[in-house]
Amino acid sequence: MPDLTTSLSLCSLCPKLCSHVCPVYRASAKETLSPQAKMSSLLSLRQAGEQGSLAEALPLYGCTGCGACSSACLHKVEPAQQLVRGRTLAERAEVGHPALVDLPERVFQRAQDAARAILRDPQLSTRLAQPGDIGLLPSCLPRRQQQAGPEEEARQLLTVLDRVRAHRADLPSYGLLTVGSAGYALYAAGLEESFRLYAESLAQKVSELSMLVTTCSACTYLLKVVYPQHGVPLVPKVLHFGELILPYVSALPIARKLPQVTYHAPCHLSRRLKIDAPRQVLARLAEQVDDIAGEEPLCCGAGGLLPQTDPDLAQQMAHEAMAQGAGQPIVSGCPTCSYHLSKSGHKTRDLLDVLCESL
Numbered sequence: 001m002p003d004l005t006t007s008l009s010l011c012s013l014c015p016k017l018c019s020h021v022c023p024v025y026r027a028s029a030k031e032t033l034s035p036q037a038k039m040s041s042l043l044s045l046r047q048a049g050e051q052g053s054l055a056e057a058l059p060l061y062g063c064t065g066c067g068a069c070s071s072a073c074l075h076k077v078e079p080a081q082q083l084v085r086g087r088t089l090a091e092r093a094e095v096g097h098p099a100l101v102d103l104p105e106r107v108f109q110r111a112q113d114a115a116r117a118i119l120r121d122p123q124l125s126t127r128l129a130q131p132g133d134i135g136l137l138p139s140c141l142p143r144r145q146q147q148a149g150p151e152e153e154a155r156q157l158l159t160v161l162d163r164v165r166a167h168r169a170d171l172p173s174y175g176l177l178t179v180g181s182a183g184y185a186l187y188a189a190g191l192e193e194s195f196r197l198y199a200e201s202l203a204q205k206v207s208e209l210s211m212l213v214t215t216c217s218a219c220t221y222l223l224k225v226v227y228p229q230h231g232v233p234l235v236p237k238v239l240h241f242g243e244l245i246l247p248y249v250s251a252l253p254i255a256r257k258l259p260q261v262t263y264h265a266p267c268h269l270s271r272r273l274k275i276d277a278p279r280q281v282l283a284r285l286a287e288q289v290d291d292i293a294g295e296e297p298l299c300c301g302a303g304g305l306l307p308q309t310d311p312d313l314a315q316q317m318a319h320e321a322m323a324q325g326a327g328q329p330i331v332s333g334c335p336t337c338s339y340h341l342s343k344s345g346h347k348t349r350d351l352l353d354v355l356c357e358s359l
């Protein structure tokens with residue numbers, strides 16, 4: 001990836017060669033939200049330093065981090081990463097997005113709520129990860145329209161892994177983590193110092209685990225890529241849940257094989273990390289796995305804090321992504337994407353839901 005200075009000069013000379021793939025630009029139809037225009041706003045903000053204005057800062061928040069522009073870019077520029085750096089500059093100039101003003105408090109509260117929900121449940125509180133275990137980190141957001149929280153996901157994770165263990169004794173021992181979240185919101189808001197402190201604290205808490213497993217696509221990217229980039233390498237190996245379960249899934253007794261599922265590949269998982277494990281797991285659970293509309297799926301709109309900084313646009317993106325599925329029930333590889341897609345009013349499920357149904 002070119003550094004920030006090189007990226008800015010490449011984008012400023014570019015005839016917007018990646019605009020057509022940017023889902024935010026397509027959904028908003030605003031010239032200020034093409035990747036090239038957002039990088040130009042970043043250039044202006046950087047040159048203005050502490051005199052930067054809110055008008056220069058706001059376009060930087062119109063990015064979900066989907067990585068589609070980087071895939072199209074001949075120079076391998078990564079606007080998703082550079083725009084987060086721009087958000088850090090915006091925070092320093094005190095022109096961060098107004099919707100994120102109390103974000104650290106909300107992140108802390110949500111992490112505490114998630115931990116308490118697991119600790120007060122008698123069945124879950126006895127299944128916490130011990131040193132040497134695989135640590136399971138449920139996503140911190142609600143699941144589906146019912147607003148069920150991380151404790152439901154924790155229950156599903158244990159249900160599936162307990163069934164695997166009954167057939168494959170070689171699955172290493174596992175337990176739940178109560179850290180609440182990986183800190184994605186702090187990173188995406190550009191709150192660099194808060195994120196680094198959060199990451200260091202989490203790294204210390206998980207240092208005795210053998211593996212760290214999460215279901216969320218953005219958290220998988222964060223833990224695998226962004227933590228080391230910020231000087232916080234993790235001792236345990238980081239895996240997406242699909243990667244953990246894939247080697248064992250052939251041993252599972254499938255009680256109800258689905259005739260067909262339509263898969264929506266999460267951007268952070270498939271495009272940015274090139275992980276296809278959820279689709280491969282689904283291939284064991286269904287007779288037929290189709291890609292959404294037979295082409296690259298549109299970003300659901302959940303990433304980059306867009307649901308907080310521009311909820312209407314994020315919802316419109318969910319509608320457009322679901323429209324590609326032509327009314328079929330969609331299965332996402334990520335519970336966060338599934339939850340956001342469900343805001344379109346259509347039924348969605350994630351990999352864990354389908355595993356629980358099939359077993």
Ligand code: SF4
Pocket residue numbers: 010011014015016017018019035036039069070072073074075076077078079
């Ligand atoms: S990311 Fe690449 S293709 Fe997109 S505007 Fe910048 S230089 Fe052009």
Ligand code: SF4
Pocket residue numbers: 021022023024025034035038062063064065066067068069070079080
């Ligand atoms: S990462 Fe995705 S949303 Fe962000 S500028 Fe690139 S294409 Fe647009």
